[in-house]
Amino acid sequence: MSSDQVSVAIHEFGGTGRPLLLSHATGFHGYCYLPIADHLNEQFTTYALDYRGHGATSRPDDWAVDWDRYGDDALAAALRIAPDGGLIGFGHxxxxxxxxxxxxxxxxxxxxxxxFEPIVFPTDVDRSSDEPSAMVDAARRRRPSFDSFEAAVQNYSSKPPMDAFAPDVVRLYVGHGFRPAPEGVRLKCDPEHEARTFETGASHTTWDVLPEIDTRVVVVAGGDAMGPAEVAPLIAERLANSMFVEQPDSNHFGPFIDPGGTADLIVDMTH
Known part of the structure; x- marks a missing residue:
């Protein structure tokens, strides 16, 4: 149980070995990372969580987006999986x-x-005057319902960014990210909730406490020279026990485009 009496959904993907927790990106959910887990079933017992307002985890009706509560959800899931520690985490x-x-x-x-390109921004930069980002606009315009699951799959597979995703990822996104509704199927993650999450991504103060984190952290970035990829090496510099890995041929959606390569990266970093 997380804060606000939120019951965090945790999905066990099987496998053998030490526990691994997969932690999803805004607007997605844990099952989108099942193709990564499938590549790791001989090395890890893999789990994924759904953050509040995403996938199978509901959010309080009157809850305004607060990124610190997402931290509560991650902590609640991690403690359930590995109460005695020893957990490996992959966060997108x-x-x-x-x-x-x-x-x-x-x-x-x-x-x-x-x-992988964590959303942690310097707190000494004033972003109050920033124009709404493309991600915020896209979230608010996101079509909330379709006639069927298959219609949703066809729609997403035909246009960026999901036309570059592994086909299994798109089907899992739709299959576990939509629910039956009178009009056919409807998104579980409300477009306004997704948009507000994007809008408030610079509001939390995790940047300030990075030097206090002793955990070994591998910060990964794709080849985009902006946004989270631009900040990623600075995050690695502030952490006490870290390394930075650049994947110039990748982008912010790398784990969805190349699940096998992401799985290989996780294995390489644990050796």
Whole structure:
């Protein structure tokens, strides 16, 4: 159980070996990372969580988006999976920030975190005058319903960014990210909730506590020279026990485009 009496959904993907927690990006959910887990079933027992307002985890009706509560969700999931520590974490975008928050609050819980372009921004930069980002606009315009699951799959597969995703990722995104509704199927993650999460991504103060995190962290960035990829090496510099890995041929959606390569990266970093 997380804060606000939120019951965090945790999905066990099987496998053998030490526990691994997969932590998803904004607007997605844990099952989107099942193709990564499938490549790791001989090395890890893999789990994934759904943050509040995403996938199978509901959010309080009157809850305003607060990134610190996402940290609560990550911590609640991690403690359920590995109450005695020894956990490996892979966090993508928002999910990377959530794992870093959890590691700060519970030292010793994680043996390693692989954070792919985590959403952690310097707190000494005034972003109050920023124009709405393309991600915010896209979230608010996101079509909330379709006639069927298959219609949703066809729609997403036909246009960026999901036309570059592995086909299994798109089907899992739709299959576990939509629910039956009178009009056909409807998104579980409300477009306004997703948009507000993007809008408030610079509001939390995780940047300030990065030097206090002793967990070994591998910060990964794709080849985009902007946004989370631009900040990623600075995050690695502030962490006490970290390394930075650049994947110039990748981008912010790398884990969805190349699940096998992401799995290989996790294995390489644990050796």
């Amino acid at each position: 975008s928002m999910g990377g920030a959530g794992l870093l928050m959890a590691a700060h609050r519970e030292p010793g819980l994680f043996d390693l975190i692989v954070a």
